[in-house]
Amino acid sequence: MLNREVVKADIVAGVTAGVLILPQAIALATLAGLPPEYGLYTSIFPVMFAALFGSSWHAMSGPNTALSILIAFTIAPYASIASPEWIQYAVTLAFMAGIIQVTLGMLRLGVIFNYFSQTVTIALITGVGIIIIISQLGNFMGVLMNIAEPIEDTLPQVIYGISRANGFAVSVGIVTVLSGLLIKHYYPKLPFLVIAVIVGMLFSAGLELTLGASNVGLDKLGIMSLSALPLSSPDFSPENFAEASQGLLPAAFVIAFLGLIQASLIARAMAIKSGQRIDINQEVLGQGISNLAGSFVSCFPSCSSFNRSASNFESGGRTPLSALISVVALAILVVFAAPLIAHMPISVMAAILLLVGAGLIKKSDIKKTLLEKKENRLIFGLILFTTIYGGVDYAVFLGIVLSVIAYMRNASKPEIELLTGKEAQQYFPQPDSVLSVQDTVTKENLEHYPSSENQYSLLPPKERKYSELSVEIPKQFDHVTVLQISGSLFFGSVLRLEDALTGLRKEDGGKGDLIISGENLQLIDGTGAEVLMREAQSRIKTGARMLLWLRNHNHDAVLQSSGLIKIISEENIYYLKENNSENHQDNVT
């Protein structure tokens, strides 16, 4: 598996990833309200653990935009930004999220994250991008903002803050953003974030040299105090945890879910590109372990990062070795870059976050999902609105609910069609091709149906001629309607059936014959059967008949228990396939 060539490719990809992560690590830590050191720790330890224990060979873990926003908004009411309590809460959150994720992985529940609607994810990420952009405008202008307050309050603050803006900070920020955009556009292969940081810092250094550092008055990041093994531990002691538990506990679930949703999405996307088979539960377990272990080495919650995973794959990474090498590369880079990073202006960092935030708003993805289906527009709008105005956590909960609803609607929406006249004729029972339940060969049946040989026959019933049997064949269909149902007929979807039946009753007064064609019926439950039964009852009372077509015997148990078979009577139920049914096999022997 590991030969010279693969190792070489991994080293190249790993070093690239290590350099790429540096500006993001610092920026995302600040976004989460933590000192920049913690962003670096989070880009080192969880990456290592996720690579070692995860399933995907290309996914790269680390600090994540949505999680960072979520962390900041969760802890903000309970601690002041970047204070020791804030850091403690972030570490505790990582521990709790890790426990939840490990539990999910052990219970092999990772599959559920495959069902999270892609539209919801796109809307969430778009919302996070918008939040990042708005929340960083203050830093961009060199104006102090109340961090982690609702976005509708931040926006007016930004507008009022324009008059207080530091022109030098704004110009440094604009230079950074412009250089990033230009490089992204003209040299898409270069790491535009890293270059944007370098350009922004060079520009600010030039400004300070020409105009004097204290005249320019840029807020700086400050000297980092890094440690090789920054031990920490989650704190659940009552005096520290109790007051915040109300906010942190639900947030831990949201963080765990949001992390896994993104991780599974990334793992699958990478697997599609690379052809690797992903064990989603292993991936969930890996994410959990990375958070759990991270909480003991000063890391805040992390998950796979889409950008870095994609760039890792593109720069040739083939095994988790590239992630491990990126960790080493980052650690070495930090040692040399730390004195320089100390003088990184806050507005450069805000500009980087603006670029990151703008990168999260992927127009092509949004367009695709909006054009795909009508209901996607509603889901997208709802989730986007909730993310921005209610917070990421509410949006995740709503997203889970909407995903389930959308899934139920899509997968189970029965298609109901009414056919009359000539179109309906194909559903009239054809004596040659179809046999009813009664035709299955049993002792009693054989006695009942006199056949020419009058002996047990082991021939498949299909080969027996319908004409030989003395079953009453429905012949006269004058006012017949065919009700074609495909999909699932269950408590959630009977409403449509009832609507169709009511409409039909208005037309024929409930007196015409009715053929229900359920060959494509995937699922029917008691409620669905009952609706059909009521209809059958009322029609049979008026003297009309009701016929039921089914594909096979799979639904017999439901129909039997609901009493539908009794009312329609078995001879009026027709099956397309007799062979596959188990009932049939029993009857033969």
Add this chain to the structure above:
Amino acid sequence: MKCFFLKWVLLFGFCNVNALSVAAEELGQNLDSLEVRPSLVNPRLSLPTQLTQVHVISPGEYFAPPLVADIPDDRFGDMVRMGRNIFINTGVYAERYAGNGLNCSSCHLQEGRKPHGIPLWAAYGRYPMYRHKTRTVVTLEERIQDCFIYSMDGIAPTLDAPEMKALVTYTKWLSKGAPVGVDLPGRGLPNVSRTQDLDPTRGKIIYETHCEFCHGKNGKGKKYINGEGYMFPPLWGSESYNKGAGMQRIRTLAKFIKGNMPLGASFSLTDQESLDTAIYIWLQERPKNPKVNWAMDFFFPNMVR
């Protein structure tokens, strides 16, 4: 004045630490609350005790900040303690922003308590105030930022930084009971008379006889034995304040020397001696003023800064 001082030095020199603190506590209970109390708990134990005490010259003359032992055991108290740690050990607790070897308490002596030693309790009630240096009204936080930029030759903590919060909290706690908007006795630094006759050669002699024992040759200061931080701060060189700092103004430095130096022997130097020492220190090499820039040098070469 000198006589007074000598008497107290002798008295304190014979006391040991415990007896002194007990005595001071008893005194505090009996006397007016506006008496000067010693700081009692030494920030770094290697300093001789008598050098870090406030000598009660006349009880009630100066405001008495609360005792370190009175820091409450709650979140506020934690913040005060954090602020105190930053104040007396800036290089460790505010590593992110400190740029040289100085601590806050290098200038604000005795943890910011000493009258005529730029005490915090006298400053807290005066902010926000107009400053000539910036020609704006500045808040306490902005003033602290300037401390970090110039005196600490470092990076200004942002206004929302926890370090900033802790320092302001410590200042507030230290000025518990102090009136607002009043120029308290002992505020800032004592005055020195104006003179045109400054001589760095005389200053050099004074430095070598009075200061060099602690501040070392070449003003390098003296580190703790474990090598972490300075017991006596460096006066010039790369580890000292930069050319934009307040101490780089000769008169300010002379006031500081007169009121506080040599340590434990405040007001022992005359105005002239203080000024001579100040100009000697002023002439030494130190980090550049962050305000200095090419553009202004180019366009206004003759501008006095």
